Amino acid sequence: MSPEEPAGGSREESSREGRRRRRLWTLLAALALAASRVLRPRGSRARSDRGPAPPVGAEERAERLVAALLLLTALSGAGFVTLFVLHPDTQLLGATLGACLALLALALAVASSRLVVSETKVEQRPMPGDPMEARQAAESVQAGGQRVTRRRLLGGAVGAAGAGLAAAVVVPVAALGPGLEDQLSHTPWRAGRRLVDAEGAAVLAADVNPGGFLTAFAEGVDQEQLGSPVAVVRVDPASLRLPAARAGWAPEGILAYSKICTHAACAISLYRSPLSPSTQARGPALVCPCHYSTFDVLQGGRVEFGPAGRPLPQLPLMVDAAGALRAAGPLSEPVGPAWWGDRR
């Protein structure tokens, strides 16, 4: 098949479909126009029973109109069913069922404004708050416990029973999940663990280009584990301003940071890497797309902007004999959002 054939065919089909849709819209617009003319009140009081009597024959016309609208409702309902069986195209299904409901709405609107008695009624509003009733109800409640003399004892006992029962009812909630507080701070990163890509192949130092950004995982660990994914970037080693204790964490200017934002656990998937001198006033940064916490790559993941309260955990790196990247130690901080168990 030549490439033109399907394109030409689909164009013709789409134009036919377009014509069909245009006709549908024209029909809908005409109906809406007709309805707006019918529903427009004649004179300011046409809808109220105090107004002048409607002209002779108006009622019959309204009846015919309602019947016609209801028949059209039935027709578009049948159209929906037919389409559903033969050609369940979402747009056409929505248009026919929508039209069916819209026509029903019109029929009901015409019926309520033209066909049935539309009167304004005045009703007495029931006024709650009879003081006698309230007092009697309160007395009845108290009378129920009249033979109880040791009220305080019983009251306390009832309280105790309630507390016991409530505890028994609530305790099964503890089955929801294990108390995994130590799991919360677990990460797979140890000295010597290799960085691998999504397919499990080792990430080589040569894979990391200046200005580039790649995602790596701890080798042999589930990629969906919060502590595993790291963002790896390469910067000019001369521009690094890491704390003194982190000297040697970035061989050849390659840096790795946890990919999980310390604010709200989203994946840090934006990398600002200014290439032109005019934008280099601020250096490279890792940015979270959820709330735009911005972490300074050169300064060990310091928070530069945004709501994150803690720096991004940095992974010390080393390059092995084969040129592959390996962790040189654990992450510098707990991974993910803060909680009470985070010790600083």
Add this chain to the structure above:
Amino acid sequence: MSGSEDVMRFLDERLGAGRAVRFVLDYVFPDHWSFLLGEIALYSFVVLVATGTFLALFFTPDTAPLIYHGSYAPLRGAQISAAYDSTVRLSYDVKGGLLMRQTHHWAALVFVAAVTVHLLRIIFTGAFRKPREINYVIGVTMLALAMLEGFAGYSLPDDLLSGMGLAIAWSVAMSIPLVGGPFATALWGGRFPGTSVFESRLFIAHVFVIPVLLAALITIHLAMIMIQRHTQFPGSGRREDNVVGTPLWPSYALRSLGLFASVAAVLVAMGGLVQINPVWLWGPYHLYVGTNGAQPDWYLGWLIGALRMMPNLEIHVFGHTLVPNPFFGGVLFPSVVFMVLYAVPWIDRRFISREAAPHHLLDRPRDNPLRTALAAAGFSAVAVVFAAGSADRLFFQFGFGYEGAIWFFRGAFLVAPVVVFVLTRMICVELRRSGRHPLRGWSGSVLARTRRGGFQTIDR
């Protein structure tokens, strides 16, 4: 006629239903367009239950991985979760499935919108006053439940956006001082992304627990309106002790059914013609993947805005993190907003109206400038936070710098309520003084000269 008499007699002899039916048929509804907002919410809920039931027949609440073999070619062969798989399948391979799913999503957006605007109507007209405080509190509770329900719903398909939303929800749960860690861990069945039990918990919350609560509260809400009768605006013949309006049968029933059909028509037409949340384009969620410019459904915009606007403050004691940052925007801010909403009837009684008498006649917003101005100021504060939630879209669409926009919104959060308060109060006082109606123009008597040279007054 005799057919309906037979049915009535059957029911009356067994249940004494005659009186009850007559009470319902004669029930009088005052007329005003703003009284229909709550009805729109109710009918959206009906559409939600109907479409949601259909969806539940095809959705699999399970995050177990499987290989996609459906008819959406770009995903074929990809490893995705059963939940995501069933969502794509019910969109592409189930007849009418996409129509149902999109109608369900649109209905959810309209439902929360109708509830919100309905709440504003209640506040601005003082409809929450005695004796309607209980029903007001139930209504505010339903707003909170509706938001939770919506969030649970769009978190179910396990696509990229739902996963990002859940990551934030988990972090917000974690941020609750002291108990956050164990609480979030228990809820998720482990550390985020949790185990597969979390998906089932989310599912049962979305299709059973919250909808049943909502249905029960809606029933009570309507029953209380039946008992107390609807409020009405002041007008000729309308007093505190009567209700002037259209009786339920036949006129109001037909009109209301017509509104139901209209709401359903709009939702179904949008479900068919306007695409919403095409999850196959977002892709499956992995915790190491994120996308830029992600936005939640509109009713959570104020929460993402609060999280984004908050400066990076965290409170530490004895080396522990007592208050992590997401707590401020994700827990504290919405809690304060809802506490204020719950307290509105009592704030009004104590500080604004300064009276505790029952009211069945509504205030027009101008009638109580202080209340209207305070409500508008409070609303503007939330609206600023809501707008801040789309600061990233401002950058994409118009090129406004994100950081500058955030600083602008922080300032606006403090300034806008004051400006809005002063302006609204001024407008209300002026309107009340002049008798002008902003929508209907000027009303009053006109002195006109007749053909013969005399004068006559024309009432308008």
